[in-house]
Amino acid sequence: MxxxxxxxxxxxxxxxxxxxxxxxxxxxxxASASSLGCNDGDRGLAASIASSGAFKEPGTATTSDAVRITLRYAPKYNCAWGLLNAEPRYIGLGNVWIDRSSSSGSGWAGPLGTVRTAWNQTSTYTGTWNVNGYDSVRACGNSIVSGRVSNTVCTPWYFPxxxxxxxxxxxxxxxxxxxxxxxxxxxxxxxxxxxxxxxxxxxxxxxxxxxxxxxxxxxxxxxxxxxxxxxxxxxxxxxxxxxxxxxxxxxxxxxxxxxxxxxxxxxx
CATH class of the missing domain: 2.90.10.10 (Bulb-type lectin domain)
Incomplete structure (x- = not known):
């Protein structure tokens, strides 16, 4: 051993x-997420949890334009959400969304809660998404530079x-x-x-x-x-x-x- x-x-x-x-x-x-109010698409809860630091980051993926897509997860709430952390030189333009699966990744429900950054904004995040009843979750996204959409990337799957x-x-x-x-x-x-x-x-x-x-x-x-x-x-x-x-x-x-x-x- x-x-x-x-x-x-x-x-x-x-x-x-x-x-x-x-x-x-x-x-x-x-308690379960439902009793704590983890509602699909709830951006307010995502912001509240993120500011408290009470979350984990199960994985990050990077687009071909060096924009990072991160999956965040809050065990206390059983919530997941995606964060797009764009490099400032690209003026923060891109998309991020969440995907959930109830079949260990053989089929996905997404994209859920797609959010795009605005000009001069360096990051954005989706709302929280309840993972009750799902066995895997991931965040996906892309970046947009000079009107060109990068390859879509997804973080490693996280299994609650x-x-x-x-x-x-x-x-x-x-x-x-x-x-x-x-x-x-x-x-x-x-x-x-x-x-x-x-x-x-x-x-x-x-x-x-x-x-x-x-x-x-x-x-x-x-x-x-x-x-x-x-x-x-x-x-x-x-x-x-x-x-x-x-x-x-x-x-x-x-x-x-x-x-x-x-x-x-x-x-x-």
Missing amino acids: SFVKNWVARVAVLVITASTLFALGGPIGT GRLGAGRMLGVGEYLNSPSGRNTLIMQTDGNLVAYVPGRPVWASGTNIAGTVLWMQNDGNLVLVAPGNRPIWATGTSGSGAYLQMQNDANVVVYRNGVPRWASNTAGR
Whole structure:
């Protein structure tokens, strides 16, 4: 079994507010997106979340004119939106939109919420788009220079509830299932816990503050305590593996579509 090394230097942990942490054995502030008002096309919510910094950036793509298209995602709200960050020398002209899929990318619903920048505007963003019920999302866009539309580019797909190879779940970070109903959180006390509304259904049983979860490139899911000490692992192997927090409350490590480890909590 191999374990990750030097993870601290490679990853910046997302800092979230105390309202998203756990107290007295239960999650706070991890309700479904619908109850928090993540409405399709809601630009006001996108602006509010972006200004608070409470989002992740799962991926960025660059057009042939060096304009960046970024997918942003807010775990607390289960919302995604696209950002077009244009280079000033191109006067910020371009388009950005969001795409959602309920079939792991074999079919897409987009383009959704297409927005174009204006002259002398260096960036723009779409409204938020609810990812409840979808298993993947991406942002796409292009740039327009001297009347010529560049190639369309799309960011890497982001899968709600999924921790891909090489990714870490830091202290206080969590995964919502695609439905937004269930949550897997790396608690501040070092325990990795899966919750359905109102109660826990699975826990790693580890209790060392500062522990993080790492989905290694070799396919092993590992809890690493401070000092690079592995304290729990699934013992799985194989490149391309990922962890999924599912709608049925099961926590599963998959490789090539085949489950390699599971919490066995489906339906609880």
